[in-house]
Amino acid sequence: MASMFKGEFAIELTDLKKSFDQGKDFVLKGLDLKIPRGSLTAIIGFSGTGKSVMLKHILGLYKPTSGRVEILGKDLSTLDENDLTKFRCNYGVLFQSAALFDDMTVIENVCFPLDEHRRHLKKEQVIQIAYDKLNMVGLDPKHFEKLPSQISGGMQKRTGLARALALDPEILIYDEPTTGLDPILTEMVDNLIVETHKLNQGTTSVMVSHDLAAAFRIADFIVMLDAGKVLLSGTAQDFFKSDIELVKRFVDKGMKH
Amino acid sequence: MSADWILKTANGMDQFFGSITNKIKNFILLIGDMTLFGYGSLKLLFAQPYRYGEILKHMEFIGNQSIGIIALTSVFTGLALSFQVYLGFKLVNAVNLVGPTVALGITRELGPVLTGLIVSARAGGAMAARLGTMRVNEQMDALDVMGVNTKQYLIAPRIIAALLCMPLLTALFDFMAMVGCWFLCIKIIGLDQAIFFEKISQTVEVYHINEGLFKGLIFGLLFSVVCTYKGFHTTGGAKGVGEATNRGVVISMVSIIIIDYFLMNLIRIYYLIAGIGGGF
Numbered sequence: 360m361a362s363m364f365k366g367e368f369a370i371e372l373t374d375l376k377k378s379f380d381q382g383k384d385f386v387l388k389g390l391d392l393k394i395p396r397g398s399l400t401a402i403i404g405f406s407g408t409g410k411s412v413m414l415k416h417i418l419g420l421y422k423p424t425s426g427r428v429e430i431l432g433k434d435l436s437t438l439d440e441n442d443l444t445k446f447r448c449n450y451g452v453l454f455q456s457a458a459l460f461d462d463m464t465v466i467e468n469v470c471f472p473l474d475e476h477r478r479h480l481k482k483e484q485v486i487q488i489a490y491d492k493l494n495m496v497g498l499d500p501k502h503f504e505k506l507p508s509q510i511s512g513g514m515q516k517r518t519g520l521a522r523a524l525a526l527d528p529e530i531l532i533y534d535e536p537t538t539g540l541d542p543i544l545t546e547m548v549d550n551l552i553v554e555t556h557k558l559n560q561g562t563t564s565v566m567v568s569h570d571l572a573a574a575f576r577i578a579d580f581i582v583m584l585d586a587g588k589v590l591l592s593g594t595a596q597d598f599f600k601s602d603i604e605l606v607k608r609f610v611d612k613g614m615k616h
Numbered sequence: 617m618s619a620d621w622i623l624k625t626a627n628g629m630d631q632f633f634g635s636i637t638n639k640i641k642n643f644i645l646l647i648g649d650m651t652l653f654g655y656g657s658l659k660l661l662f663a664q665p666y667r668y669g670e671i672l673k674h675m676e677f678i679g680n681q682s683i684g685i686i687a688l689t690s691v692f693t694g695l696a697l698s699f700q701v702y703l704g705f706k707l708v709n710a711v712n713l714v715g716p717t718v719a720l721g722i723t724r725e726l727g728p729v730l731t732g733l734i735v736s737a738r739a740g741g742a743m744a745a746r747l748g749t750m751r752v753n754e755q756m757d758a759l760d761v762m763g764v765n766t767k768q769y770l771i772a773p774r775i776i777a778a779l780l781c782m783p784l785l786t787a788l789f790d791f792m793a794m795v796g797c798w799f800l801c802i803k804i805i806g807l808d809q810a811i812f813f814e815k816i817s818q819t820v821e822v823y824h825i826n827e828g829l830f831k832g833l834i835f836g837l838l839f840s841v842v843c844t845y846k847g848f849h850t851t852g853g854a855k856g857v858g859e860a861t862n863r864g865v866v867i868s869m870v871s872i873i874i875i876d877y878f879l880m881n882l883i884r885i886y887y888l889i890a891g892i893g894g895g896f
Binding site (some may be wrong): 373418420444445446447448450454455456458459460462471476478526540 | 665693749753754762
């Protein structure tokens with residue numbers, strides 16, 4: 360789907376601050392970040408540095424204590440709850456657990472966002488799109504009528520990705536997609552992310568991960584968070600050349616694993 | 617008495633009353649939060665897209681799948697209650713009043729209360745567990761980011777389904793309990809069938825039955841709001857789901873029994889004001 364948004368950055372966070380206890384302690388402490396449109400960006404950092412909180416701000420699930428969240432040129436604070444709900448159709452999210460609806464089959468899971476937001480489409484058209492998306496992520500059609508509990512973790516990830524792609528989103532978010540997976544499955548998911556990004560030109564992909572090796576291997580823009588702020592952003596080369604002690608430690612440890 | 621002792625006692629009392637005040641405050645806040653949650657969800661029922669299919673699906677679960685358990689428990693409630701009433705009334709030679717006494721007790725009190733308790737344990741517990749699991753497995757987050765209003769999609773249809781099913785299940789309970797009563801009085805004890813039915817029709821009025829159905833409606837609203845609220849706000853993984861389910865069911869069951877008493881008095885007051893049945 361051709362993007363309506365023509366700006367340089369798909370996601371812009373400006374001086375973003377978030378506190379959950381009336382300003383006593385801040386999880387995000389004035390975070391500034393610009394994610395280029397059409398890029399495959401990896402957000403990395405140690406646990407507890409604010410990656411998930413930042414992600415929830417991007418998705419409009421959290422309201423910032425102060426600062427601005429601009430997605431596809433739209434300031435999220437200007438949207439009311441209804442508009443925000445509609446605006447979220449611009450996102451596709453692959454959750455860590457795939458988050459498939461366990462009472463629906465694989466094909467029903469992929470049809471669900473289409474049934475919700477493409478009500479003008481006929482049932483056959485919806486099913487055809489769902490088939491196309493499932494084929495795109497490489498899932499064997501013999502699994503389409505199975506429940507999520509009847510397929511493997513890797514197949515669940517593929518289904519989750521097909522569902523995330525169903526509405527041809529402008530922004531595709533991967534929330535720790537390989538955490539807890541074995542090395543073979545991790546590589547499969549990494550390759551899937553790269554392939555999906557190539558096949559969906561113009562889509563901005565954001566991957567939150569602590570798998571540094573994967574981030575260096577597949578992302579073309581990397582952002583490292585520390586203590587609620589951006590410590591460094593740039594290409595893999597910028598990270599290898601960095602003199603920042605914490606970045607060096609993170610790179611050393613990450614590349615050893 | 618030393619000054620130190622007085623100070624310690626004063627501090628202890630302060631802490632004691634402070635903790636009670638906090639508990640009362642938290643309880644009032646919880647009631648307020650639940651009310652807003654239920655109201656906010658029901659309001660969304662009238663916003664597009666309409667979720668009739670979801671309502672029917674939950675009605676099937678809450679209503680249709682409860683029919684067996686309600687029928688079974690109500691027949692035995694009718695049998696047991698009738699026998700106890702018979703034993704008491706036999707002492708004062710009033711066995712012909714067993715039917716109407718059981719009928720009044722069932723339609724006005726036991727029918728709605730026991731139906732509420734059974735359905736809240738069966739369907740309410742399942743609601744809290746299902747929603748809790750969806751919350752901890754990120755399925756609710758998935759709905760949110762897919763641009764689906766979770767309260768409209770998950771909560772409102774469940775509350776409406778409970779509201780619609782509970783009066784029907786209460787009516788079923790009333791009927792089946794009276795079948796049990798009839799079986800015991802006529803087939804086992806051998807009372808006169810004509811007198812049995814005549815006494816019931818003389819005593820039980822339509823408003824007695826409506827009173828029970830109305831209570832069923834209120835209990836349906838109560839357990840569905842409490843259980844969906846607990847499930848919706850689940851935190852802490854599998855342990856959290858267990859706790860949410862447990863609290864949802866316990867709060868629903870205790871509230872049904874407590875609210876039944878106040879509801880009974882409110883209905884009496886309404887009868888007095890409206891001049892229905894001499895206030896009884």
